[in-house]
Amino acid sequence: MSQAVLSKSLIAQALPQSGAARFLAQAAVVIAGSMALVLSAKTKVVIGPVDISLQTMVVMLLASTLGLRLGLATIGLYLLQGAMGYPVFQSTPEKGIGLAYMAGPTGGYLAGFVVMMAIVGWAADRGWSQNVVKLFAAMVMADAVLLAMGASWLGVLIGFENAWAFGVAPFVVPDLIKAALAACLVPAGWSAIAAVKRLAR
Numbered sequence: 696m697s698q699a700v701l702s703k704s705l706i707a708q709a710l711p712q713s714g715a716a717r718f719l720a721q722a723a724v725v726i727a728g729s730m731a732l733v734l735s736a737k738t739k740v741v742i743g744p745v746d747i748s749l750q751t752m753v754v755m756l757l758a759s760t761l762g763l764r765l766g767l768a769t770i771g772l773y774l775l776q777g778a779m780g781y782p783v784f785q786s787t788p789e790k791g792i793g794l795a796y797m798a799g800p801t802g803g804y805l806a807g808f809v810v811m812m813a814i815v816g817w818a819a820d821r822g823w824s825q826n827v828v829k830l831f832a833a834m835v836m837a838d839a840v841l842l843a844m845g846a847s848w849l850g851v852l853i854g855f856e857n858a859w860a861f862g863v864a865p866f867v868v869p870d871l872i873k874a875a876l877a878a879c880l881v882p883a884g885w886s887a888i889a890a891v892k893r894l895a896r
Contacts, residue, residue, distance in 0.1 A: 704762030704819045705881060708888055721765060728757050728769035729776065733783045747866065748785055751841070752873035754808050755834050758815035759824045759881045766816035770809055777805075800862075803848025807841035814840065824881045831878035838870045 706724060711717040735753035758766040777783045780793040785801065797805055818824070818833035842863050850858035 704765070704816075705760040705824055705884055705888075706765065707762065721768075724761065724765060725768045725772055728761065728765075729773040729783075731757065732770070732773045733776075736783065736785045739785055747869055749873075750785075750808075751811075751838065751866075751870055752877055754811050755815055755837070755874060755877040756880065758812045758837075759819045759830055759834075759877065760884070761816065762820045763813060763816035766812040766819075767809070770812045774805060774809070800849055800852055801845070804841060804845035806848075807844035810844065811837040811841045819881075825885045827878050827882050830881060831874055834874040834878055835871070838874060842866060842870070 710720045710724070731753050732750060735749040737748075739748040754770070757769055761769060773783060774797075777792075777797060778794055782792065784796055784805075786796075814837035815830075815833050818830065823829040823833055846855075846858045846862040849862040853861070
């Protein structure tokens with residue numbers, strides 16, 4: 696992917712453009728992003744086999760501000776931490792740790808986060824994060840894939856009828872609200888950057 700495409704992600708505006716400083720800044724961003732994912736996972740509402748948390752919104756925000764490469768690195772680090780047994784997921788360590796937890800009811804959603812990050816990050820790299828409508832469309836598409844993946848794996852574990860009732864239906868409206876909020880916040884960030892640049896002239 697070219698530097699011209701990468702420059703269209705929001706975080707690229709704040710990072711050094713080359714050299715070791717850029718690498719260190721990217722590493723710091725990835726680590727901070729993985730910590731944000733941990734915190735968002737622990738903020739939850741218990742409704743059944745899969746709980747509602749702020750994590751979907753945080754994934755959307757990270758993807759739309761970091762872009763594809765840094766977004767995937769961030770979700771990759773988060774999942775690696777979980778696979779190694781660190782209590783980074785919603786219910787760890789109470790309900791199991793590591794790969795055993797990842798193969799449980801939320802396993803499909805964890806895999807779906809990777810796809811969500813890729814879809815929204817791809818859109819952000821192409822400038823969609825500056826447009827509320829385009830960004831919202833990308834987020835809704837990504838969320839639909841996430842729910843499909845999550846419900847598919849949940850259906851294997853608890854039956855597909857139950858998977859719809861517990862793994863899709865409760866999330867549709869909350870996820871649309873979270874997508875709408877995220878789709879408004881990121882373009883607002885672009886506007887703030889533009890305002891600061893105008894003041895600095």
